[in-house]
Amino acid sequence: MNSNNRTKWISLIAVVILLFLIPLFVKSPYWMLVLTLMWIHIIVAESFRYIVTTGEYSFAHVPLMGMGGYASALLAMKLGLSFWLALPLGVLIAALISIIIYYPCLKTTGTFFFFASFAFGEVMRLCWVRFRVPFGGVGGLRDIPRPDAINIPGLPTVEFTFLTHVPYYYLMLVFMLFSLLIMYLLERSRLGAIAAAVKESKVLASFVGIRVWWYEMVIFVIASAFAALGGSLYAHYTTLLVPIEFYWGLGIYVCIWAVVGGTGHFAGPIVGTIVFSLVREFLRPIPQLVPMVYGLILAATLAFLPEGLISLPSKILPWIEKGLAKVKER
Amino acid sequence: MELSTFLQMFVNGTMIGSQLALFATGLTLVYGIMLIINFAHGELYMLGAFAVFFFCEQLGLNYFLSLILAMIVVGLIGIAAERIFFKPLRGQHIPSFVMSCGLAFMFQVAAVLTFGIKDKAIDSVFPGVVNILGASVSVERLMVSLISAVLIIGFYIFLLRSRYGRAMRAVMQDPDAAALQGVSINQVCSLGIGIGAALAAAAGGLLAPVFIFNPWMGPVLTWEGFIVVCLGGKTSLPGTLLAAFILGYIKSFVTTLVDPVAALMCGAAILGLILTLRPQGLLGHE
Numbered sequence: 001m002n003s004n005n006r007t008k009w010i011s012l013i014a015v016v017i018l019l020f021l022i023p024l025f026v027k028s029p030y031w032m033l034v035l036t037l038m039w040i041h042i043i044v045a046e047s048f049r050y051i052v053t054t055g056e057y058s059f060a061h062v063p064l065m066g067m068g069g070y071a072s073a074l075l076a077m078k079l080g081l082s083f084w085l086a087l088p089l090g091v092l093i094a095a096l097i098s099i100i101i102y103y104p105c106l107k108t109t110g111t112f113f114f115f116a117s118f119a120f121g122e123v124m125r126l127c128w129v130r131f132r133v134p135f136g137g138v139g140g141l142r143d144i145p146r147p148d149a150i151n152i153p154g155l156p157t158v159e160f161t162f163l164t165h166v167p168y169y170y171l172m173l174v175f176m177l178f179s180l181l182i183m184y185l186l187e188r189s190r191l192g193a194i195a196a197a198v199k200e201s202k203v204l205a206s207f208v209g210i211r212v213w214w215y216e217m218v219i220f221v222i223a224s225a226f227a228a229l230g231g232s233l234y235a236h237y238t239t240l241l242v243p244i245e246f247y248w249g250l251g252i253y254v255c256i257w258a259v260v261g262g263t264g265h266f267a268g269p270i271v272g273t274i275v276f277s278l279v280r281e282f283l284r285p286i287p288q289l290v291p292m293v294y295g296l297i298l299a300a301t302l303a304f305l306p307e308g309l310i311s312l313p314s315k316i317l318p319w320i321e322k323g324l325a326k327v328k329e330r
Numbered sequence: 331m332e333l334s335t336f337l338q339m340f341v342n343g344t345m346i347g348s349q350l351a352l353f354a355t356g357l358t359l360v361y362g363i364m365l366i367i368n369f370a371h372g373e374l375y376m377l378g379a380f381a382v383f384f385f386c387e388q389l390g391l392n393y394f395l396s397l398i399l400a401m402i403v404v405g406l407i408g409i410a411a412e413r414i415f416f417k418p419l420r421g422q423h424i425p426s427f428v429m430s431c432g433l434a435f436m437f438q439v440a441a442v443l444t445f446g447i448k449d450k451a452i453d454s455v456f457p458g459v460v461n462i463l464g465a466s467v468s469v470e471r472l473m474v475s476l477i478s479a480v481l482i483i484g485f486y487i488f489l490l491r492s493r494y495g496r497a498m499r500a501v502m503q504d505p506d507a508a509a510l511q512g513v514s515i516n517q518v519c520s521l522g523i524g525i526g527a528a529l530a531a532a533a534g535g536l537l538a539p540v541f542i543f544n545p546w547m548g549p550v551l552t553w554e555g556f557i558v559v560c561l562g563g564k565t566s567l568p569g570t571l572l573a574a575f576i577l578g579y580i581k582s583f584v585t586t587l588v589d590p591v592a593a594l595m596c597g598a599a600i601l602g603l604i605l606t607l608r609p610q611g612l613l614g615h616e
Contacts, residue, residue, distance in 0.1 A: 119602035291435035298432035
């Protein structure tokens, strides 16, 4: 068991180092853009799964991601704050708003929570469309300031401009690894154990003295804050925010990434996001077929791998072992 | 506000309401029988409009014959989809929801590949305008409401009077008890989704001569359908009818008097408030 754990850690560190080395090999700006956006999507999908650890599916997730983007963009544009200050403040504002959204949904569970969070998220999104004055209406916000240059004495200045892709890549990568680490530690902590108990049975959890609603809200707010982080990074990367992007279309995609990847395992949403992003990129010449392929992957996964794509190796390995044993027998 | 404006809004609201009633009845059936949050229902509506377009414009059949053929074809598509895609996931909320999203993608692509991405339209079937109390109301919109009403009444007679209708109501109340009484769950599931799909196709086919349509018009209606289902009480069919007309009138009046975005906001706010304040809906029970 111990050596197994050690190989796991070594391979994990190797993957992280590889991720940091990618810009040395990939020179195409297009692929840098794809990867950069993928890191943001992984933050969002993983935080979506973090709510699922309590057994609930939130559909206010993508609107709250947008809220993070709008909050930090408006702080940077109207108050002239630096990106490095607007980002945490924007995340904080979105987290506070997520409490306002979650509070009325307190008593709802299951499908009811699904629809109620859907509804309140949609009301928030329509506010951005309706109120032109701070939010810019249908056209959204444009010319959102890019992150300020990082100036560490003794090192070359890192600038974020229209043409620099590599700094953005590292920015998103670092934020993604940071978010994943925090969510992993939270899941391993007492909070994660409580979430598992709540998922198993709310009634039983309340019998052993767990304040179910409080912990559910805490987890919802933490997860929404990570979604808002993703949204804020997205806003300052693309410098453009349009309400239609946070339509429930993206919410459905996030749900698909997480569920098809496998919500039962921490790495599930990461696998789901990577697989679906790469499928889209490889089918770039025939874009009209992409949804069809998505649908087929999704249907096959749900029918044959109910635990998600993450369970594929554990399903296939026994087969291979059996096959090898047969070969040896001969 | 003048009487004629009011009447105009009232007629529009009735038409939207009758469409939503046709559409959401299917959603309620599918949710009530199989507990599936069927996001592909709007795509069945879209396929209904395209099927009418195919039979009516491309094969040159009569409009009413095309409508009936479209209902049959889309009903069969619904049954096939249930057999292939939803059966392995029966009873699992979120996986079946995700599956229905995948199904919606596939239907959209199928429609794009078959009919192209351009907006389509069908020639008006009931041209002309009548003058009621100073308001000019198109005959088309009145006829759409009328045919919808006939279809809904027909469905209710089937539901209340026939053996299969009784089996369907029994499964909606308690699937296990119904199965113990000898009701075939598989049969009822097929029947439920078939009728639901046919009613959605009828809604699409009826609106085809009134509005233009394209392969992406489904999801918007699905969303409104879910507002209706939740407002009416999830598994309550009379509640669905009531909620459909309430939402239809709200949409019509708010769109005219304020603006379309406010109407969307009203819909979403109603959904949120009804779920948090009265989760069983208007006519449902816990």
